[in-house]
Amino acid sequence: MTYQLYRNTTIxxxxxxxxxxxxxxGQITPQLALKVLLTFDKCVNSALAGRVRSRLSFKAxxxxxxxxxxxxxxxxLNDVEFREVQEIAKVSKVKVVACDGKAVVEEASRR
Amino acid sequence: MSLHISxxxxxxxxxxxxxxxxxxxxxxDVINGVREAFLDEGVDDQVLQELKQLWEMKLTxxxxxxxxxxxxxxxxxxxxxxxxxxSGGSKKSQAAAAKAAAAAAAAAVPPAAAAAAVDNAAxxxxxxxxxxxxxxxxxxxxLTASNGATLVQSQVAMSTVPVTLPVVPQxxxxxQTIAVAQQQLNRLQQQNAVNQVPIVKxxxxxxxxxxxxxxxxxxxxxSTAASGFAALAADPNRQVPIQITLPPQAGIPDxxxxxxxxxxxxxxxxxxxxxxxxxxxxxxxxxxxxxxxxCSLLQQHVNAALQGQAANAAxxxxxxxxxxxxxxxxxxxxxxxxxxxxxxxxxxxxxxxxxxxxxxxxxxxxxxxxxxxxxxxxxxxxxxxxxxxxxxxxxDDDPQDLFDTExxxxxxxxxxxxxxNKWKFYLKDGIMNLNGKDFVFQRANxxxxx
Numbered sequence: 355m356t357y358q359l360y361r362n363t364t365i366x367x368x369x370x371x372x373x374x375x376x377x378x379x380g381q382i383t384p385q386l387a388l389k390v391l392l393t394f395d396k397c398v399n400s401a402l403a404g405r406v407r408s409r410l411s412f413k414a415x416x417x418x419x420x421x422x423x424x425x426x427x428x429x430x431l432n433d434v435e436f437r438e439v440q441e442i443a444k445v446s447k448v449k450v451v452a453c454d455g456k457a458v459v460e461e462a463s464r465r
Numbered sequence: 466m467s468l469h470i471s472x473x474x475x476x477x478x479x480x481x482x483x484x485x486x487x488x489x490x491x492x493x494d495v496i497n498g499v500r501e502a503f504l505d506e507g508v509d510d511q512v513l514q515e516l517k518q519l520w521e522m523k524l525t526x527x528x529x530x531x532x533x534x535x536x537x538x539x540x541x542x543x544x545x546x547x548x549x550x551x552s553g554g555s556k557k558s559q560a561a562a563a564k565a566a567a568a569a570a571a572a573a574v575p576p577a578a579a580a581a582a583v584d585n586a587a588x589x590x591x592x593x594x595x596x597x598x599x600x601x602x603x604x605x606x607x608l609t610a611s612n613g614a615t616l617v618q619s620q621v622a623m624s625t626v627p628v629t630l631p632v633v634p635q636x637x638x639x640x641q642t643i644a645v646a647q648q649q650l651n652r653l654q655q656q657n658a659v660n661q662v663p664i665v666k667x668x669x670x671x672x673x674x675x676x677x678x679x680x681x682x683x684x685x686x687x688s689t690a691a692s693g694f695a696a697l698a699a700d701p702n703r704q705v706p707i708q709i710t711l712p713p714q715a716g717i718p719d720x721x722x723x724x725x726x727x728x729x730x731x732x733x734x735x736x737x738x739x740x741x742x743x744x745x746x747x748x749x750x751x752x753x754x755x756x757x758x759x760c761s762l763l764q765q766h767v768n769a770a771l772q773g774q775a776a777n778a779a780x781x782x783x784x785x786x787x788x789x790x791x792x793x794x795x796x797x798x799x800x801x802x803x804x805x806x807x808x809x810x811x812x813x814x815x816x817x818x819x820x821x822x823x824x825x826x827x828x829x830x831x832x833x834x835x836x837x838x839x840x841x842x843x844x845x846x847x848x849x850x851x852x853x854x855x856x857x858x859x860x861d862d863d864p865q866d867l868f869d870t871e872x873x874x875x876x877x878x879x880x881x882x883x884x885x886n887k888w889k890f891y892l893k894d895g896i897m898n899l900n901g902k903d904f905v906f907q908r909a910n911x912x913x914x915x
């Protein structure tokens with residue numbers, strides 16, 4: 355089970371734009387583009403799980419809104435400070451979309 | 466994209482280098498992973514390479530993925546490097562190519578390679594920081610200078626003759642001329658903008674109506690170029706074809722310069738936006754693509770970029786047009802024809818008449834129409850009523866832009882806990898876009914109060 359939600363990131367959307375162009379010029383079929391996207395889902399999920407080592411913490415001034423639907427959490431946080439050791443990023447508003455991380459593990463352990 | 470305070474997140478560059486490495490590895494994985502699928506469908510490997518190039522180019526264009534400035538980081542080959550090595554190989558390479566490479570190099574590649582590019586582009590060094598001088602206002606200015614303002618105006622009005630003046634930045638001299646012309650143009654635009662203000666101020670003071678020049682030319686502006694812009698401003702949404710001539714590809718003998726044609730709204734010419742849109746990396750990446758693909762790529766890039774600026778431009782245009790209207794209103798009876806219609810096209814006066822009739826009917830047959838009127842009222846009330854459930858959310862913000870924000874974290878959750886109004890988040894495997902920059906994390910724990 356791999357999530358498709360990473361398609362909605364910079365790297366995912368740029369891939370989709372590229373695929374759209376190639377489809378538009380008849381160089382690939384939509385089916386092939388879909389295969390590429392599915393491959394991307396797999397690659398980005400495993401890359402994030404296996405190759406990223408950064409840990410950070412964040413503190414939000416306010417949880418503006420929360421929503422839990424179809425096992426997906428969506429939060430709107432205000433005045434958030436992200437911190438990785440010494441490095442800090444502040445944003446006044448951020449949307450967090452989170453899929454169930456345990457579902458993936460269970461799925462994997464079931465196999 | 467609006468200007469954010471990126472300084473705040475500048476210290477996070479260290480972990481943004483992770484993200485660049487990660488992205489490149491994902492690209493490699495995907496490309497390798499789908500090679501077989503491409504073969505199965507009988508699609509040429511060249512197409513796969515094109516996909517990779519497109520993807521990498523779009524990523525490097527994206528502000529979210531600022532290339533890592535650290536020279537120690539062994540950055541995988543990028544488009545910038547490719548064109549750079551080409552221009553580095555042949556000393557005969559065009560200054561433009563070198564410039565494009567230098568621009569890309571300055572952004573993306575190790576200093577040594579960048580230095581080589583600088584050597585090549587030594588004569589255009591002064592301009593290295595400025596974007597490639599391929600910009601549409603320039604071209605229309607060139608036309609204006611040689612042919613006169615009226616010609617430009619009529620051309621723009623008819624929109625049949627493309628505003629073209631191929632710019633081939635083949636050597637430093639040309640690009641310098643271009644740069645100078647560009648500066649003059651900018652000045653003219655500023656003059657034009659400045660000159661519009663006093664007009665509005667002066668008019669109430671003048672007691673006697675004076676013949677006012679046609680609306681698009683609110684000032685006795687001596688500059689022909691500026692009036693050309695005014696003509697463009699008259700219809701900012703008109704699509705104007707622009708030709709861009711790419712220099713022959715370096716390294717390929719007998720290559721011809723290629724001409725790309727893209728369409729941009731006239732408003733883009735006024736705001737000088739093309740210059741910001743068509744930057745070095747874009748051009749250098751386009752140079753390596755086949756012609757139709759390059760065309761569509763540029764077009765798409767320009768469209769996407771202009772959409773981002775559209776709000777900005779619209780605001781500008783509105784303010785300028787309202788300025789004009791202020792001026793015109795003073796002499797309203799003289800210039801009724803020139804008042805631009807702002808409330809949509811094809812609005813005939815008949816509609817107004819109908820409305821009046823309705824009103825009259827209601828007045829005349831008040832009792833008969835009472836029921837209808839009530840229904841109308843209900844309809845109106847229903848239309849203005851907020852959608853159901855909207856009152857349930859206790860929220861200060863406009864619900865529409867509540868979930869509409871540029872800062873997004875896409876991730877998975879291990880655990881979300883809440884005690885009273887205190888929430889704790891245990892997140893993992895995330896990609897964040899904060900203030901227009903991307904970051905990745907393995908784990909992120911946080912808390913907030915609701």
